[in-house]
Amino acid sequence: MSDLDDFDVELDGFPSGTDGSINVSRDSVEVLASEFIDRVRRGENPQIDDYVMRYPHLAEQIRDLFPMVAALENWKSDREAECLRRQLPDEFHIEQLGDCRILREIGRGGMGVVFEARQGPLQRRVAVKLLPWRFSMVPQRQERFEIEARTIARLQHPQIVPIYGFGTHEGYAYYVMPFMECLSLSRVIEVLRERPLVMFESEIAALTGAPPARTSSSPRGLRRDSWKAFARIGVQVAQTLKYAHGEGVIHNDVKPANLLIDKTGRVFVTDFGLAEQLDADSAQPERLTGTLRYMAPERFAGVSSAASDQYALGITLLELVTQEPAFAVEDRGQLIELITSGQSQRPREIEPSVPVDLESIICRATARLPEERYESCIALATDLIRFINGEPVCTPPPPRRRTGWFRRKP
Numbered sequence: 001m002s003d004l005d006d007f008d009v010e011l012d013g014f015p016s017g018t019d020g021s022i023n024v025s026r027d028s029v030e031v032l033a034s035e036f037i038d039r040v041r042r043g044e045n046p047q048i049d050d051y052v053m054r055y056p057h058l059a060e061q062i063r064d065l066f067p068m069v070a071a072l073e074n075w076k077s078d079r080e081a082e083c084l085r086r087q088l089p090d091e092f093h094i095e096q097l098g099d100c101r102i103l104r105e106i107g108r109g110g111m112g113v114v115f116e117a118r119q120g121p122l123q124r125r126v127a128v129k130l131l132p133w134r135f136s137m138v139p140q141r142q143e144r145f146e147i148e149a150r151t152i153a154r155l156q157h158p159q160i161v162p163i164y165g166f167g168t169h170e171g172y173a174y175y176v177m178p179f180m181e182c183l184s185l186s187r188v189i190e191v192l193r194e195r196p197l198v199m200f201e202s203e204i205a206a207l208t209g210a211p212p213a214r215t216s217s218s219p220r221g222l223r224r225d226s227w228k229a230f231a232r233i234g235v236q237v238a239q240t241l242k243y244a245h246g247e248g249v250i251h252n253d254v255k256p257a258n259l260l261i262d263k264t265g266r267v268f269v270t271d272f273g274l275a276e277q278l279d280a281d282s283a284q285p286e287r288l289t290g291t292l293r294y295m296a297p298e299r300f301a302g303v304s305s306a307a308s309d310q311y312a313l314g315i316t317l318l319e320l321v322t323q324e325p326a327f328a329v330e331d332r333g334q335l336i337e338l339i340t341s342g343q344s345q346r347p348r349e350i351e352p353s354v355p356v357d358l359e360s361i362i363c364r365a366t367a368r369l370p371e372e373r374y375e376s377c378i379a380l381a382t383d384l385i386r387f388i389n390g391e392p393v394c395t396p397p398p399p400r401r402r403t404g405w406f407r408r409k410p
Helices: 028-041 048-054 056-086 140-153 185-194 200-208 227-246 297-301 306-322 332-340 356-365 377-388
Strands: 100-109 112-119 124-134 165-169 172-178 197-199 221-223 259-261 267-269
Touching: 028 048, 028 056, 048 056, 056 297, 056 332, 100 124, 140 165, 185 197, 185 200, 185 221, 185 259, 185 306, 197 200, 227 259, 227 267, 227 306, 227 356, 227 377, 297 306, 297 332, 306 356, 306 377, 356 377
Parallel strands: none
Antiparallel strands: 100 112, 112 124, 124 172, 165 172, 197 221, 259 267
16 A cells, blocks of 8 residues: 555544644554454444545545455454364264254365254254354354344245254254255366366265166256356356345355255255345445455445345356356455456456357456446346347447456466
């Protein structure tokens, strides 16, 4: 950040000079940033735009610095969450969680441990997710968890993985979901990087350890150039997100790992565990939560909306059609800078065989400014359907650009 000039203006909280004028030192923005982050740590939702309006002569510096400060605070929270996850036992000797009889552990991830279980007198097959923290260590999360669980439980959509119930066990929180025989989209992308074809049924069988069932229908799968099939995946997710937005809920963590595909190619959206309530008429400020690589630029300014979910879906589609990440850097600081400046790679810069219309759709969905994206996820789905049907799409191709930092596929 460049040095700041001194200002002779009236600012609350800054000392006056001997002549009665207000002296703003060169570290004034850092003082404001310290106040901003203190409010975040107290659980408040300070808005960057409020600071810009109060101190318009520092607007540029505030907009440059505050998103980075918020991102660094989020990084600290990530580290704390990682420490909590490390305290999870290597093995859980749990036989019962609520009315669920635990059968086996089936996976671990950033959001905890997942068990296969049988629920209730009907012995319904379910998955139980045990979250990676004790409420005694982070008591402020208990109320938030319960609010989120109730919010997600009321979403009734055939392609949203529902929550059957939730509770606590020895200080750990858990919730109960249906057991899904599916493949994550992140696994699909991983397989397509390794080989030119992925078959859903055989990959699901490999994960579950069961032999693939013999079916009379043609097996479903994807090739690296299954452009229309990629678009169909986008349509399903966009339509599902549109439903959630209509119910006043934004996902806040749309990414390949949270999209599941069954053996028929049907897509399910899961892990609404970072969901937020959404005012249907306006974006609302919220804490910086989610997976950094898929966050929309405005998220770093403390604003989240339906357009933010659309952006994350666009970045996910970019990764699916190219089998490469949208941002070819690993350093967290560089990644934040690229996201906030709107410098994601374009599909055809990574894979030239991507159809122009499909690239145009993805570029519009991932535009830096929310107002430059589609007006809703259903508008995005409509354009994807036009592409699938071979009709002209409603957005022009993006202008070509010359860049030197993009990593291209060999």
